[in-house]
Each structure stands twice: as C-alpha cells, then as structure tokens.
Amino acid sequence: MTDQLRPDGSLRHLLTLEHLPRAHIERLLERAEGFVRPLGARPPLSNALAGITVANLFTEPSTRTRVSFELAAKRLGAAVVNLEVQLSSRAKGESMLDTVYTLQSLHVDVMVIRDAEQGVPELVAANVAPHVSVLSAGEAHVSHPTQGLLDALTVRQHKGRFAGLAVAIVGDIRHSRVARSAYHAFRVLGVADLRIVAPPALMPEPAEFAGCARHTTLKSGLKDADVVMMLRIQRERMGQADLPDADRYFAKYGLTPERLALARPDAIVMHPQPMNRGIEIASDVADGPQSVIRDQVRNGVAVRMAVLAEVIGSRTGGA
Amino acid sequence: MTDQLRPDGSLRHLLTLEHLPRAHIERLLERAEGFVRPLGARPPLSNALAGITVANLFTEPSTRTRVSFELAAKRLGAAVVNLEVQLSSRAKGESMLDTVYTLQSLHVDVMVIRDAEQGVPELVAANVAPHVSVLSAGEAHVSHPTQGLLDALTVRQHKGRFAGLAVAIVGDIRHSRVARSAYHAFRVLGVADLRIVAPPALMPEPAEFAGCARHTTLKSGLKDADVVMMLRIQRERMGQADLPDADRYFAKYGLTPERLALARPDAIVMHPQPMNRGIEIASDVADGPQSVIRDQVRNGVAVRMAVLAEVIGSRTGGA
Amino acid sequence: MTDQLRPDGSLRHLLTLEHLPRAHIERLLERAEGFVRPLGARPPLSNALAGITVANLFTEPSTRTRVSFELAAKRLGAAVVNLEVQLSSRAKGESMLDTVYTLQSLHVDVMVIRDAEQGVPELVAANVAPHVSVLSAGEAHVSHPTQGLLDALTVRQHKGRFAGLAVAIVGDIRHSRVARSAYHAFRVLGVADLRIVAPPALMPEPAEFAGCARHTTLKSGLKDADVVMMLRIQRERMGQADLPDADRYFAKYGLTPERLALARPDAIVMHPQPMNRGIEIASDVADGPQSVIRDQVRNGVAVRMAVLAEVIGSRTGGA
Numbered sequence: 001m002t003d004q005l006r007p008d009g010s011l012r013h014l015l016t017l018e019h020l021p022r023a024h025i026e027r028l029l030e031r032a033e034g035f036v037r038p039l040g041a042r043p044p045l046s047n048a049l050a051g052i053t054v055a056n057l058f059t060e061p062s063t064r065t066r067v068s069f070e071l072a073a074k075r076l077g078a079a080v081v082n083l084e085v086q087l088s089s090r091a092k093g094e095s096m097l098d099t100v101y102t103l104q105s106l107h108v109d110v111m112v113i114r115d116a117e118q119g120v121p122e123l124v125a126a127n128v129a130p131h132v133s134v135l136s137a138g139e140a141h142v143s144h145p146t147q148g149l150l151d152a153l154t155v156r157q158h159k160g161r162f163a164g165l166a167v168a169i170v171g172d173i174r175h176s177r178v179a180r181s182a183y184h185a186f187r188v189l190g191v192a193d194l195r196i197v198a199p200p201a202l203m204p205e206p207a208e209f210a211g212c213a214r215h216t217t218l219k220s221g222l223k224d225a226d227v228v229m230m231l232r233i234q235r236e237r238m239g240q241a242d243l244p245d246a247d248r249y250f251a252k253y254g255l256t257p258e259r260l261a262l263a264r265p266d267a268i269v270m271h272p273q274p275m276n277r278g279i280e281i282a283s284d285v286a287d288g289p290q291s292v293i294r295d296q297v298r299n300g301v302a303v304r305m306a307v308l309a310e311v312i313g314s315r316t317g318g319a
Numbered sequence: 320m321t322d323q324l325r326p327d328g329s330l331r332h333l334l335t336l337e338h339l340p341r342a343h344i345e346r347l348l349e350r351a352e353g354f355v356r357p358l359g360a361r362p363p364l365s366n367a368l369a370g371i372t373v374a375n376l377f378t379e380p381s382t383r384t385r386v387s388f389e390l391a392a393k394r395l396g397a398a399v400v401n402l403e404v405q406l407s408s409r410a411k412g413e414s415m416l417d418t419v420y421t422l423q424s425l426h427v428d429v430m431v432i433r434d435a436e437q438g439v440p441e442l443v444a445a446n447v448a449p450h451v452s453v454l455s456a457g458e459a460h461v462s463h464p465t466q467g468l469l470d471a472l473t474v475r476q477h478k479g480r481f482a483g484l485a486v487a488i489v490g491d492i493r494h495s496r497v498a499r500s501a502y503h504a505f506r507v508l509g510v511a512d513l514r515i516v517a518p519p520a521l522m523p524e525p526a527e528f529a530g531c532a533r534h535t536t537l538k539s540g541l542k543d544a545d546v547v548m549m550l551r552i553q554r555e556r557m558g559q560a561d562l563p564d565a566d567r568y569f570a571k572y573g574l575t576p577e578r579l580a581l582a583r584p585d586a587i588v589m590h591p592q593p594m595n596r597g598i599e600i601a602s603d604v605a606d607g608p609q610s611v612i613r614d615q616v617r618n619g620v621a622v623r624m625a626v627l628a629e630v631i632g633s634r635t636g637g638a
Numbered sequence: 639m640t641d642q643l644r645p646d647g648s649l650r651h652l653l654t655l656e657h658l659p660r661a662h663i664e665r666l667l668e669r670a671e672g673f674v675r676p677l678g679a680r681p682p683l684s685n686a687l688a689g690i691t692v693a694n695l696f697t698e699p700s701t702r703t704r705v706s707f708e709l710a711a712k713r714l715g716a717a718v719v720n721l722e723v724q725l726s727s728r729a730k731g732e733s734m735l736d737t738v739y740t741l742q743s744l745h746v747d748v749m750v751i752r753d754a755e756q757g758v759p760e761l762v763a764a765n766v767a768p769h770v771s772v773l774s775a776g777e778a779h780v781s782h783p784t785q786g787l788l789d790a791l792t793v794r795q796h797k798g799r800f801a802g803l804a805v806a807i808v809g810d811i812r813h814s815r816v817a818r819s820a821y822h823a824f825r826v827l828g829v830a831d832l833r834i835v836a837p838p839a840l841m842p843e844p845a846e847f848a849g850c851a852r853h854t855t856l857k858s859g860l861k862d863a864d865v866v867m868m869l870r871i872q873r874e875r876m877g878q879a880d881l882p883d884a885d886r887y888f889a890k891y892g893l894t895p896e897r898l899a900l901a902r903p904d905a906i907v908m909h910p911q912p913m914n915r916g917i918e919i920a921s922d923v924a925d926g927p928q929s930v931i932r933d934q935v936r937n938g939v940a941v942r943m944a945v946l947a948e949v950i951g952s953r954t955g956g957a
Binding site: 037039040041063068070071074075274283294295297298300301 | 370372374398400402403404413414417418420421422423424425426448449450
Binding site for chain 3: 393
C-alpha cells in the first residue's frame with residue numbers, strides 16, 4: 001500500500017479515505033468549506049496553482065467528475081489537459097505507466113485518474129516522481145475519495161456534527177466505490193449508527209463495512225435516520241441473479257416520500273448521481289425539500305479545490 | 320414558451336430569433352460589429368467575462384460551432400468546459416436536466432446547448448436558476464439563433480441595409496434550422512422580398528415561412544436576388560421519397576455560376592457550412608468572388624462574443 | 639512543394655525536416671534548449687503568444703502528441719482549441735480545406751495537423767492566408783518533424799555533437815515517419831555513420847535513406863553504435879508477409895541488454911513511444927540506465943515551444 005502522506009506527514013496523494021487520519025480529513029473539509037459559495041455567487045478564484053499542470057486521465061468516461069476536477073483546477077489558476085485513454089486490458093498496467101511517465105516528463109504535477117480496474121491509481125502513485133501527486137477520481141468498486149469528502153462536507157453543513165447521527169447508505173453497496181468511501185469518511189468522523197441497506201444480492205462480503213448494521217428492508221434501515229444516502233443502481237444488474245427488475249426494485253427499494261417519512265423529519269437525502277429516477281429514487285424525493293443532491297455537486301468542486309491546494313501547497317521543500 | 324428577456328427587458332437567454340424584438344437584434348448586430356476584425360489581425364481580447372464559466376453542452380457533434388463558441392468565450396476571458404453527452408432517448412429530458420443542475424451547481428453561468436431534439440434548450444432555460452443563461456447552438460430543425468444573427472450581420476456588412484433587398488434561401492428548407500432563424504432575422508429586420516426555393520419534397524408546411532414567396536426552380540427563385548443563401552442538404556435524404564440523387568439534385572438545384580448570373584450582379588452567396596461541394600453548390604461559386612462564406616464564419620465568433628457579453632453584462636442586479 | 643520559409647528566410651511552416659537548412663534546425667534546437675527544465679522544476683512560462691490561437695487538428699488520434707503541443711502552446715500564453723475530426727475519405731481534401739478556412743476565419747494563427755494520409759499538411763499550408771502557420775504533428779509514413787527535432791536535441795544533450803557519431807535506427811523503417819524525420823535531421827546535422835536496421839520486409843525502397851548503411855541483423859547494425867533508436871512496430875503487421883510473429887520478432891529484433899552490449903558502453907537508447915515492451919524492446923532496456931526515452935518526451939514539449947515561438951515571432955512584418 002503506497003503511503004498517501006509525505007515523510008513530513010503532509011498529504012501527497014489521495015487514493016482512498018481508508019486509514020487517512022481524521023485530522024487530514026477534517027483539514028480538507030475545513031479548507032473546502034472556504035471554497036463554497038452560494039448558488040449564483042461568483043466562484044472563488046485564485047492563482048494559487050499558477051504554473052501547475054493538472055492532467056485528467058480517465059479511462060472510464062465520467063463527464064461530471066471530469067468537469068468538476070477541471071473547474072476546480074482552473075479556478076486555482078492551473079493549466080488542465082484532458083485525456084480519455086482507451087487501453088486494451090492486455091499490458092494495460094504497462095501502457096498506463098508509460099502514459100504516466102510521459103505526462104510526468106511533460107511537467108504534469110497532478111494526475112487525476114479514473115479507472116474501472118482496481119489498483120491502477122495506486123500503481124501510478126507508486127511509480128511517479130516525488131513531486132507528482134495522484135488523485136483518484138474513482139477506482140473500480142473500491143474507492144472514490146473526493147466523493148466521500150464531499151458527502152461528509154454535505155452532512156457537516158446540514159447537521160453540524162457527525163457524532164450521534166444515524167446514516168443509512170442504501171442500494172448497491174456491493175459494487176459501490178461511493179459507499180466504501182462514504183463508509184471510511186463517516187467512520188473516522190465519528191458516525192456511530194451507520195447502516196447499509198440492500199437486497200441480499202447487493203450486500204458486500206461479511207468482512208467489509210465492519211461496524212455497520214445491515215438491513216435488507218427500507219422499513220428497518222431508514223427508521224429515524226438523519227441521513228439517507230441513495231446509490232445508483234446499474235441497470236445492467238437488473239434481472240440478473242436474485243435481483244428484481246427495475247419496477248420491482250423500485251417497489252422494494254426505491255426511495256419514495258412515504259418511505260422517507262420513516263426517517264427523521266429533518267433527514268437529508270443524498271445521491272452521488274447520475275440518478276435513475278423512478279428506480280432507486282422517486283423524482284419528488286430527488287427534487288424535494290429534503291434533497292441536498294445539488295449541494296453535493298457544489299461541494300464537489302470545493303472539495304477538489306481543497307485537495308489540489310493541499311497536495312501542491314504542502315509539497316514545498318519536498319519538490 | 321420561456322421568455323428570453325428578463326423583467327427589465329434585457330436579454331437573458333437566446334433560444335430563438337422568433338418574436339425577439341428588432342431592437343434586441345439590432346443591438347446584438349451592432350455589438351458584434353465591434354468585435355469583427357479583418358483576417359490576419361489579432362482578434363479582440365478582453366476580460367469582460369473573467370470569473371464567468373461557460374459550458375458547451377453538445378449532444379450532437381458540431382466541431383465548428385463548438386469551437387466558435389469556445390473561442391468567443393475565451394477571448395472575453397471566460398473559463399470554458401466542453402461536454403459531449405450521449406444520452407439515450409429514454410428519460411433524456413430528465414438526464415439532461417440533471418446534467419444541467421450539476422453544471423449550475425458547479426457555478427456554470429452560461430450553458431451553450433446543441434441538441435437534435437426539439438424543445439431541449441427551452442426545457443433547460445425554463446429550469447435553470449435566475450442567474451444562468453442558456454444559448455441555443457442549434458435545436459433540431461427549429462432554431463439556430465446565432466447562425467441567424469451572423470447571417471444578418473453578413474448581409475448588413477455587404478449590403479448596408481435590409482429594406483429593399485431580395486433574399487433567396489435555397490435548399491432543404493423543410494428540415495433547416497438555419498433557414499428558420501434566417502427567416503426570423505430577415506423578417507424583423509425588414510427584408511420585404513424573401514423567397515424560399517426548394518424541391519417540393521423539401522418545402523416546409525404551408526403555415527410556416529409566412530410572407531415568403533415559394534419557388535420550386537432556381538430560375539424563378541434567384542431572379543434579381545441580392546442575397547443567395549444556400550443550405551446544406553443531408554446526403555441521407557437523397558434518393559428518398561421524391562428527392563433526386565446527388566447528381567440530379569445538383570443538375571436541378573445546385574448553385575452554378577450560370578445560375579448565380581440570374582441574380583443581381585452584385586449578389587452575395589452564403590452557406591452555413593459544412594458544404595457539399597458539387598451537390599448544393601459548385602466549388603467555383605463557393606470559392607468565387609461573390610462568396611461571403613468565410614465572412615460568415617468570422618462574423619460567427621463576433622456574434623457569439625456579442626451574445627455572451629450581452630447576457631452576462633445585462634444580468635447585473637438580476638444575478 | 640510548398641516552401642516552409644517566408645521570403646525573408648524565416649520559418650513559417652514546419653512540415654518536414656527534408657531540405658530545411660541546417661541553420662534553421664540548429665536555431666530551433668538552441669531555442670528549445672532554453673525551454674528545457676529538469677524533472678520536478680516548474681516549466682518555463684511566458685506570454686510570448688498571448689492573443690495567439692493554436693488549433694490542434696487531428697484526424698488520427700494521438701493523445702501524447704496532442705497534449706505535448708497543447709501544453710507547449712499554453713505555456714507560451716496562447717489559446718488552444720482541440721479538434722478531432724473524422725473525415726470520410728471521399729472528398730476528404732475538400733472537407734479538410736473547408737475546416738481549415740473556417741479555423742482561419744476564426745482567427746486561428748497556427749494549425750497543428752496530424753493526418754494518416756500523405757500530403758494533407760502541405761495541402762493546408764499551400765492554401766492558408768499568409769499570416770497562418772501550419773505545423774505537422776505527423777503525416778502518414780512521411781514526416782514527423784517535431785519528433786525529428788526532439789530526437790536530435792536528445793542526442794545533442796547526451797553526446798554534445800553529431801559529427802563522428804554512429805546512429806542506428808532499428809525496426810519498421812519502411813512505414814516510419816519517425817525514422818524519416820530522424821534521418822533528415824541527423825544527415826543535415828552531420829552524422830556520418832547512419833544505419834538502418836530492419837527485417838527485409840520492413841526495409842524502405844532502395845532510393846530512400848540515401849547514404850545509410852543497411853543491416854538486417856542487430857549484431858552488425860548495433861556494433862559500436864553511439865545511439866540506438868528503436869521504432870514502434872505495429873502489431874497489425876505481425877504475421878503478415880515475411881514478418882515473424884511477436885515472439886519471433888523479439889527473438890530476432892528486440893533490443894535486449896545483451897544486444898545493447900554490442901553498442902558502445904555509453905550508447906543511449908531512444909524510442910518515440912508508445913512502446914511495445916517485449917516486442918521491439920525489453921523492459922529492462924526501456925527502463926535501464928542507458929534509456930533516454932523520458933528525456934525525449936521532456937524535449938518534445940520544449941521543441942514544440944521553440945517551433946511555435948519561432949513561426950509566430952518571425953512573422954512580424956509579414957503578418
């Protein structure tokens with residue numbers, strides 16, 4: 001496991017929130033909060049990253065996440081290049097590393113990497129020069145750390161605390177990097193009552209999500225929850241194995257206003273997007289008064305600015 | 320129908336030229352003229368849009384139009400992000416709106432939208448926050464307002480007036496957003512003799528293009544015209560229905576030097592591009608002395624700068 | 639043949655290194671050297687190209703070369719737009735020119751063109767307005783001039799001279815634009831002992847590569863070489879004609895440490911990338927102490943900055 005921290009303890013890479021010290025997470029949330037602006041206000045602009053080059057290296061398409069990182073970097077004054085790379089699986093690791101060495105030789109300082117295969121961001125981080133930082137923008141089913149941070153920031157803004165909260169993560173936990181990063185963030189930040197809610201076929205292995213209560217019905221899972229975090233379900237999984245089709249999924253696991261009423265009256269509803277409206281979430285919940293889904297997006301660019309500022313700002317002396 | 324104007328009468332969105340007051344069109348043309356530079360001169364640069372973010376959201380590929388908007392925004396100092404989104408038609412409206420809400424939450428101020436389906440730009444405009452502007456970069460067969468403006472600007476530069484002009488629009492009128500936006504612009508600007516020239520199969524419904532004379536031959540349609548505006552014909556339509564194949568189309572409706580001689584000696588020739596040379600237009604006309612096709616392109620970036628400057632500049636107080 | 643030089647002798651286009659006067663090549667290498675920074679240092683930044691627009695017009699995908707040109711232009715303060723154009727082969731020349739005229743009318747100053755067909759960059763250069771420059775980023779099997787310059791710069795940095803060097807270019811010479819541009823560069827710069835090493839099926843026609851010794855084995859070709867320049871072999875050619883499959887190719891023509899030992903002890907190993915590790919080059923050579931492959935990449939962006947600065951800087955008075 002590549003260490004994400006430099007010898008002086010500062011943050012160099014962000015690959016996973018697992019084992020990231022609480023102080024680092026809190027510092028990033030604090031810093032991100034400073035970049036948040038209300039809708040309609042001008043976003044914060046600075047030249048903190050002038051002369052810095054950020055490359056978005058995505059082998060899996062994700063327009064929203066790419067644009068969020070791109071705007072975060074540009075608003076700090078960095079130059080940004082986008083690469084959508086299609087790599088055949090054979091010799092993929094090697095090709096990826098050669099691409100990374102190329103970017104490094106082009107004086108790229110930060111590589112934002114999204115990949116459908118496990119281990120790629122870490123492989124890159126283990127091989128780049130000491131002055132280069134690697135940020136994961138989504139790795140297989142394993143990790144999506146900036147998503148985890150923006151989820152935590154959103155909860156903090158609306159609840160003001162983590163201790164004493166009941167947080168339910170609902171949906172395809174088994175295949176979700178969003179769930180895993182949220183789990184890591186909420187655990188370290190002190191959420192005591194953390195629940196995962198899923199059909200049996202979408203439950204993770206027993207060894208994972210230690211300390212979480214497992215529920216197979218919304219009725220028990222949402223009861224008195226402060227935070228209801230819905231996940232996207234891949235249509236491709238529908239009808240497979242023990243999984244019901246879309247209509248039956250919605251009937252059993254879709255978040256409707258009636259089911260949301262099981263949670264606390266001031267519960268917030270989150271979703272990482274893109275949403276399957278009418279499958280995992282009803283439109284009147286997605287767009288309703290308890291939804292903070294758009295806050296999540298706004299917080300996403302703030303979190304990415306914070307992470308970029310942190311890894312570059314702290315490298316002085318190390319670069 | 321979403322109003323394109325703010326309560327104070329200023330321009331907020333640009334979705335269509337239909338019903339847009341003449342004063343607004345003239346103001347945009349005036350402003351655009353100020354951004355026109357001769358070939359080889361440096362383009363105008365400013366920081367009028369510093370801190371503003373423009374997103375090009377194209378669900379239909381169009382490199383030229385995208386680059387024109389991109390350069391217009393960059394030359395005014397805005398940050399630009401490009402999104403090429405492939406949306407399945409099912410639930411397209413909802414997915415599009417979720418993408419739009421995401422962009423809005425990322426502090427995007429202007430969304431430039433191109434879509435092959437009717438109603439999408441208006442749907443977006445009806446749903447964004449009050450400080451966000453939506454500009455259509457081409458909507459189905461319905462509207463292409465910046466193209467209409469650049470066509471009007473080109474005529475104004477070469478003819479100095481609209482009253483008293485004879486303008487012939489030639490080709491696939493039925494399916495053309497370019498024709499519709501030109502029609503709206505020329506009508507409101509006072510072109511009295513406005514003609515549409517097409518094979519019967521490509522004529523629009525009788526209720527459309529009110530006030531235009533309809534011609535099915537170039538011989539009558541081009542007679543003494545001051546402006547000959549050719550349209551692109553989709554090869555896919557060739558051979559269908561009552562439409563002749565490419566060679567026979569050229570023989571009947573292609574603009575050759577001989578046919579251009581039917582128009583006034585100082586007539587100008589326009590085309591929105593991309594051209595099918597040898598089908599709707601002969602190369603020696605496209606590249607000949609009466610062609611102003613490249614002026615149209617140059618005017619396009621000026622018009623887009625004017626529109627961007629207008630919608631952002633006029634939002635002060637409303638944002 | 640379009641002249642690459644302006645009437646005053648300054649460099650306007652860069653399409654090929656063939657016939658380019660030695661003084662121009664040396665001047666570009668000198669200028670590029672000034673843009674080289676060690677790994678980890680900030681790249682040089684300037685506003686020399688502020689107000690200038692560079693378009694990357696690639697009809698053949700090449701992420702690395704595109705990013706190298708993009709960063710070169712941005713670090714000099716230019717605006718950059720990227721176009722990936724898919725052109726059907728029918729009427730390709732005309733469509734390409736119309737796209738180019740469009741870019742020119744959008745006040746694009748420099749067009750960087752990559753195309754799989756021979757003659758396209760020259761066709762464009764012959765048709766643009768006098769103030770526009772065309773840079774080839776790879777043309778069929780014919781020319782890749784900035785690659786040739788970066789190869790020469792890399793040799794100069796490591797060997798300090800060209801006279802007296804033995805340079806071996808190894809691999810698919812027949813289909814390689816990299817080999818041709820390297821050949822032109824090294825010839826004019828005074829490399830006397832220039833060898834091409836290839837299986838007979840990949841040897842160029844006898845009329846080409848005049849003055850080069852031809853070798854069909856590495857044993858003779860690498861003997862006492864100062865520079866070993868490996869080429870990428872297309873997998874698609876494997877198994878065709880007289881060409882062995884990948885394993886047998888590696889067995890006969892792959893650069894292993896043992897074979898590299900045939901060259902001089904201080905020989906450097908180059909490769910234009912992307913590499914087929916285990917086919918034309920062993921990983922322990924590619925990543926070994928004699929490899930200067932990453933220097934080539936770093937030099938690539940410096941060379942492209944030099945070329946951009948040269949063609950724009952020298953146009954004063956001509957524009």
